[in-house]
Amino acid sequence: MTDDPLARLEATVRARRGADPASSYTASLFARGRPTIAQKLGEEAVETVIAALGPDPAAIVPEAADLLYHLLVLLADADLTLDDVRAELARREGVSGHDEKAGRGTA
Ligand SMILES: N=c1c2ncn([C@@H]3O[C@H](COP(=O)(O)OP(=O)(O)OP(=O)(O)O)[C@@H](O)[C@H]3O)c2ncn1[C@@H]1O[C@H](COP(=O)(O)O)[C@@H](O)[C@H]1O
Numbered sequence: 001m002t003d004d005p006l007a008r009l010e011a012t013v014r015a016r017r018g019a020d021p022a023s024s025y026t027a028s029l030f031a032r033g034r035p036t037i038a039q040k041l042g043e044e045a046v047e048t049v050i051a052a053l054g055p056d057p058a059a060i061v062p063e064a065a066d067l068l069y070h071l072l073v074l075l076a077d078a079d080l081t082l083d084d085v086r087a088e089l090a091r092r093e094g095v096s097g098h099d100e101k102a103g104r105g106t107a
Pocket of ligand 1: 009012013016023024025026027040043065066069
């Protein structure tokens with residue numbers, strides 16, 4: 001078991017795929033499908049933006065947690081993992097910002 005709560009949450013979310021929707025909010029999201037999952041992610045992104053524009057920076061934290069949770073659900077629904085995202089971030093480390101924006105990054 002990892003010490004990283006985000007990695008533990010990823011494993012829990014992935015384990016909810018195919019579970020009884022009545023037993024778990026995560027399973028109910030998978031049952032509702034990709035459009036609903038994407039919509040929920042968008043809503044949580046907006047709530048994070050609203051918190052960011054408010055007076056209390058600490059209010060961003062719970063919204064960011066909701067956002068990350070729903071991103072993990074989306075990744076799992078697409079059979080993708082945080083390691084896929086880490087690999088993309090690592091790839092970008094070797095690409096200049098200009099080339100990346102122009103879509104000329106090296107693979
Ligand atoms: N981290 C989260 C987490 N973050 C946010 N949420 C849920 O995301 C929902 C977002 O709130 P909304 O008001 O937008 O949604 P809602 O009105 O409740 O429901 P809908 O709009 O989707 O119908 C809330 O129901 C939150 O409980 C989460 N639900 C579960 N987890 C974790 O996921 C794991 C699996 O949980 P279960 O699916 O409950 O087994 C556990 O580790 C949980 O801690």
